[in-house]
Amino acid sequence: MLGYIDKIRGISEKLLTEEKVDMVIGFKKGTIPMMNEPFVARNASEVKDFVWDSNCGINLANYLTDRKETIGIIAKGCDSRSIVNHIIENKITREQLIIIGVPCKGMIDHHEISSMFDTEITEVTENGSDIIVKGTDFEETLKKDSFLQKNCKVCVHRNPVIHDELVADMVDEQKDVDRFEEVNKIEVMSQEEKWNYFNDLLSPCIRCYACRNACPLCFCPTCFVDESKPQWVGKGPDPVDTRTFHFLRAYHMVGRCTDCGSCVRACPMGIDVRAFTKKSEKDCFELYGWEAGLSIDKRPALETFKQNDPEDFIK
């Protein structure tokens, strides 16, 4: 994927020089290993700062919400699906956007790689399918495919579903993945096991809301946890409030979540918040044949009603 950089810079430069867009949104090289910073170029001289590698996991659609400018945006598969969501939910118009599609081979899981080493990682580079991790007293080569973000491991939409430009040939989609393996494991648990599982999962939460704020779907003008008249949720780390936040947020994602993994990537405590959203993704898929963000011409599962919609889950 490193080869994409020149193409990304070239397309961006052209769009800005020809004044087809007011800005291009992409990534610039981060200041620490496995991190890049979302970055906006407003003139052609800034496109040299754009980078592309396996650390571009943050979903850039998040930066489009309610913008008025014309925008070039670099979009891997999941970003493009979230852009579709933004368009059908009226947070941006298709006409404002020039989508620079990036066929994606997955992003690396910085939480997992960090937890593998006892001493500090000072540099992470990639070379084809290898990731080279260096510290002051070690160097190790890892296979990228084994250290992908969990959502990337089961991704079946690596290619942008909507684009105006494309930086490379489409990549093969993953066929033999069990997309819902993680959910299936939780579904077979007893009630008590589930309770313990989710309590353990959420116990490190510090309520910083990085998951919510990194999510391209969390654009409510005032989030329910920020309501103060009345106040629905306590502000401290009380487990009841923490659970309320995560459960309710997950319900707001039903039929909209594209499993981009931004929430997990953003969490400073490494919580797999997707455990909640993945279940709703599975239900939407199995009950309504619905996958979020694939077409701007279709309305979402929870927004439409058909007489033959399944209803046996209503008790």
Add this chain to the structure above:
Amino acid sequence: MKVIKIDKKDWAGGLERSRNTYKLIGPVKEKDKDISSFKPLGKDMLPDLDVMATSVSPKSIVFPQEEVMLTYTTDESKEDCNLFKSHDKDYSPRAVIGIRPFDAAAFLLVKKNFDTPDYRDPYWCDAYEACTFIGLAINNPDSLDFSPSTKTGPFDTSGLDVLLVETEDSYLAQVVTEKGEAYLNAAGWENEAGNGVDKQIGDMKKAAETKITSSISYDKIKSKEILDLYNADFWDQASFACINCGTCTYVCPTCWCFDIQDETRGKKGIRTKAWDSCMFPLFTIHTTGHNPRGTKLQRVRQRFMHKLKYFMDKYDDGIMCVGCGRCIRSCPVNIDIRSICETMNNYEPAK
């Protein structure tokens, strides 16, 4: 300065003896995860001294994320109906084992806010005074540690009662205060280190300082006009990536903002204080609905101006940062205080 030599073989034993007088708190690493925090050390638990900077800073030892301040009842049949009453607190002695020098120094910065000539915050101050800080020098600073730039450093004793320096088979315990000496006595560590120990510690300190690779400069910020920096054009680009979560402020050892709320359940109520964050829109919203810091740019600017400009102007004692590197490591979108500080320091308004 008096230095006690603690044989590593007697480390666990001494900690155990000290439990007769002190509750112990120390860094604990979560199993198989890259996260760690300061926690009460239950029986048989030892502090994990390999942890450099815990994921979340130890500020919660003195300033918990949520803390009950007062209690009340709304039961009208009770005599004390609607009267606030103080909440029982435990301020018995506790020892914070293995706190890093920059984290201990952070308490001194925060103290400027909670312990002033005009007002003493009883919650913060009482908890702070109950602590004895048994710090651990950083022999191998990581690449994000820029503590020497912020007037602390890997062997800084300013916020500590004892500084432990780890050698192969022992901890050299430099006694900084009487509180520190009392702790060492309670642990039964009393063998004074021999001649040459001062030089040994001095050499290790120098070696650690030379390993620091990260730094910031803020020498020119003080002389800049507040409004020039406030109105500077770089905030737009500097704040673009920010998603306005509270991670940086929550992991920071020097961020001290909090909210106070009353929570009533049935007829029983508590008044609590809980961490708040200048990154959240709710932090500043008025009851009218107007929000003086309604945009992301305004909130990001506030955080950095407070840390790097307003604090310096108010107290004339450096910046509100100890260079621990946590906000850089934890930021989901890689906003780096070192780059922002550099931009601020080098900024010249257009004439």
